[in-house]
Amino acid sequence: MIETTGLISDIRDVCQELQDTYAQLTDLLIMVTDHEGRMMTAPSHPGHAIIFEQHAEEMQRFMQQEINKLQGIKNTLLSDQWVPGIRWLIAPVSLEPLSTSFFIWAGILIQTGTRQAVLSHPNFSQKDVEVSTDFFEAMQRWVHETQETTPEQEIFKREKITRLARAMSLILKSSYKEKRLTDRLVALSDTLVTDQSAAHPIEEITRIVLSSSDLADIFGFALRTGTGKYTVINSIGTAAPELNGAVFHEGEGFLGQAVLSAQPSRWTNVERDPRSNFFLQKGVPQVHEVQCFPIRYDDEVYGLLFGVSYKERSIPGLHFQFEETMISLMGWYIANHLTYEKMEKQLQRFKPLIELSRMIVSVQDAQRVMFMLVDMSLNLVWNPSASIVVHRTSDDGKIQMVARGMQSPNGETYAKDVARRYLENAEQPAASYYINHSTPFEIMLEYPIVYANRTRAVLAVAVSTEQEGEECREILSALAMMGSVVMKSVYDRQQYMSNSNRFAQILHESIREWNVALYQLTADAQRIVQEFATWGGITKDEADMIGRACLMSYSDPNMLRSFPHLFQQEAEMIEDYKHIQDNQAVAAGKSYSRGGQIMALAFAIAASADDDMRVVNDLPISGIDQGLVSQFRLFVLSRHTLETEINLVEEAPAVAARSVSSEGAEGRGLEAIVKQFGLSPREKEVLELVVKASSNKEIAATLFISEHTVKNHLTNIFNKMGVSDRAQAIAAVFNKSIG
Amino acid sequence: MVAESDVITLQMECTLFFENNPYAIETSSGLSKRLGRSQQVTERALNRLADMSILEKNGDGLRAIYRYRAPYVQTEVDLSAYD
């Protein structure tokens, strides 16, 4: 029943105790209400307090009526307006500067010799429709039981009640301040703690903090959205919806000056200041005071919190300072948060970018690098709209472009513009990126991609705001850098290949004059090496290198070594090949390079152009790895099948020649066998060696097991495969791999 | 709660996958199995890529399918003809 809102309980207890003491002292019923007649304390009087418990409504209505008449009183007064002769001492409890105030009620007082008159007063005897009979009877009883007071006694009681009012005023004022701050701090800390995960935490927190502040009538929250440009993203207060989205610039108006000074600023009495127009135009009815709190961190201003008051506000000094400090802190908190967010945003992208770099270093095709740069740049900016890579592929004035978010003809026009600005100039750019405003695509961040001593490509990404551009420029720099590295490796490879291929071709051509047969033979050997690669025996790169060695095989290896950076490996292969040719024994513990071995095999086949099928039996063996020889036999075999197939095809609708690639047909057959018959890994190893025509002794030596164990393995393998001897086992593997 | 950087990483993995397999047609669950990632996060990454127009999305929810939209490519822009 007792209204406690607005009073901290221990303060109320103090007030109650004070009030009880004074009630005993003055022998009056005393209680405290707020300005609407709500009871703030329990009435203190041993006898008649019960009337307030039983007739609260009536009492409140009565007191409300009284208070309305008493607006603005400063001193204790005696009132008997309800029923003449029943008098109350009413003392205002000032809570200045707050507009609210409390009232102490102390009663009732009956002047000496008036009791009868009071009881017979028509107001009292005539029944008021709104008042219950019970209430009248209770009041009459109270009047009966109340001792009449003399004028001296009245003066004494009035003084005491005035004192009580003053004491309560002091207590409540100080408690109010304390409570106010506590409430704010509690609210703030709740907000800061609980709202971390909200969708727009910053805006939400700002709204909560500002909307409970009484520093101003309207609050606004602006963020930097471009160089020197700020946009109000959130405003609080009924009169200011139009402020949302308002833009101001550095130095412009109150707000612009505040961000420039980077310090909290306050302007008062600005009703006629032209700078107030900014607010008036946005529907703010009146501007008396403007307060600004820049959001800054590390000398960088990210935005502004500001408040506008319509008229003068009377806020106690401490309270004002507190609010000011609070909002400044708020600004700092926001700045911190934004910085963190920005860093976080970049970190969130750096990590994937680093992971990405591992996946893309192997890309060996310029166009794929371009695809990757375009797609990844969109992944890395916050609000992707368009991205383009322009690449100069040759010196013939042609460029290549890959773009998203831009089409013909804008894309081409822009690509040409970029090419003209970056790619025609041999000089390397001074900066890692440039910001271009004069394009059809909002703001373009342009990153020159430099490799082999000049700008050869440009990555350009469209961003919608300068702010965004600032935030993602580093990460895009990193991407562009990555692009440079990969592009360079593609380029180097091409350069190396084309240089070495060109030299090899020239050297090869030079022998045509004096030895056509040799010219043809070396060309054939190169072709066979390429076919071997297509078949799957070696990689394309290996084949290119060995092929070059074939073309230059007649050349002096030392002469080849004299080419800087070129032909070092080729020279070694040629030497090895020549040694194999001359049947020179391999030095102990040394073996010929694989390239040299392949050359020897390729030349053997090339030299027997008549029928390679037969040559497989007479392949040079000495110095050549046995595995390689059998690989070559299979290759020749399949090459032959393939040729026949193609011959066939000439009669039928054309079937494009299809390459046969594999890791080696034998291996495939072996795998199939292992799978089909469920051979163990060890059994697979044994079978592999069987297929390579190893004897039990050799198998035992290779696998570090006894011959007896080899035999056991073989028995198991044969049983599993359902074959009775080695030959059938080999045949099975062979059939699996070829047919 | 999946870290933003993980979503972006997955975004990039998906991008690379589609760059390498430009004709693949995938659902989020199909691709999540392929990349060994959770279906939910994969779906998020794919939807973002669809928002960026790197992928084309057909259908909704689990039945949505994604394909790569090849970027606009011009291999022979002639510089000598300035406009």
Add this chain to the structure above:
Amino acid sequence: MPNTNAIKTRAIHTGIPGLDEILHGGIPPGAVVILEGEPGTGKTTIGMQFLVEGAVSFNEPGIYITFEELPEQIYEDMSGFGWDLRQLERENKLRVICMEPDILLDQMLQPNGIFEAVVKEIGCKRVVIDSISLFRMVSTQEHARNNVYTIRNIMRKHNLTSFFIREYAELAEMNIPFENYICDGIVRLSLKPLMEKYRKRTIEVLKMRGTRIMEGEHTYKFLNQGVYIVPSLSMAEDKTLTREKEVFSTGIDTLDELLGGGIPRGSVFMIDTNSKANYRYLMSSIYAQRIKDDDCTVALMSGNTPLDTFADTIELFGVSLREAARDGKAFFIEHYRRAVDSDLEKAMIRVDKVANDDYAQVLNDKLGPIFECEDTCDKRWFVYYDLNTIISERGRDFLLRYFAEEMSMWRSLGITIVVHCNFAEIGKETASFLERTCNGVIRTWVDGNYQYLQVTKSPSGRVSAPHIIANAPDEPFVQLI
């Protein structure tokens, strides 16, 4: 394929060697064919080969839809056959799509769904769905039936010729699966035991609406370039009857299989051996088989095999060459003065003193009457010719001048000729000339510890995989593995 039936011009050629022959040309356009088999029978390979052949040979782009395998796995597996599927995708001739069955259906039913979009995008003509068994797994029988039925209708609507792959194992305890009623064809792949030790892959067309099929099981193999189907012997016989032509056996079953039944009568076959290869049993088997079948034979004797040795070898096969010669059913062209039993002398056509210019004339004079003799005119003639002897005795130039002319004359008489020679020794030019002149080439060579055999040319256009020649205890004493 060379044997395409004229009336089947509109058929969709599968491009899988052998299958179009079994199907008399191919599959009717827009047909839905069930391709079923146990795991490991090569359904995926055949399905993909159908698409690859379509894309490469007939400019008919295709879509491979897989519910379980990832495209990358398929790319990888199929690269073993030399198929660069990614490249075909780049050329807009193929798409490998992996999606769940319900999503596929969803997309198919949507106007302008992904399926339709892709069909339009590449101008798709062929589709493989791997596998419809999954429809059964993810829903009720009723649903599965509806779904497969719907998909079939969509295929027909777009006129897509398609293979629906179905696992075979699951059918064991089932009645006739519903798909069999709604599809246009059924092709079954099986693995069968072969000669106790090996397993043989067979393919059988159980049903094909709108086309004749060659019934029975046919062997197939995985070669470097994909699946190769060897139409079975019975099939070859059917065909020879319709063509009023026939083949004869080589006496070696496995070789007959490679040849699609045997050596066609009236053709010229070349047996090319290298010096290490033992061709004697091969040649003897063919020769002996002719005698067994009561054919008349003429043999040009080689320098290193006198008639006695030759006859003894033939006798190992249970027939008597000497007897045939005495009966006037076997003759021998002899370049060397080697004595023979007197009763065999009448079978000898001795040409040791005949000059090159007269050789053809002499041979014709002697053989002409024999070929046209009344006693033997209802007989079929077989000639074995050792070209190495001709080259060593009469020179390469002679061979080039004489051979084609002589062969064509004999062929015109319906005589079958098997020529033996060593290509390597006669030079590339001569060899390729001979190869062109012959209808078929059987090549045998030794590599390492094994001897191999391969049919590298045949009238049907078939090329076999290389096989290992293994010894056998009984005639024909060799077998191909």
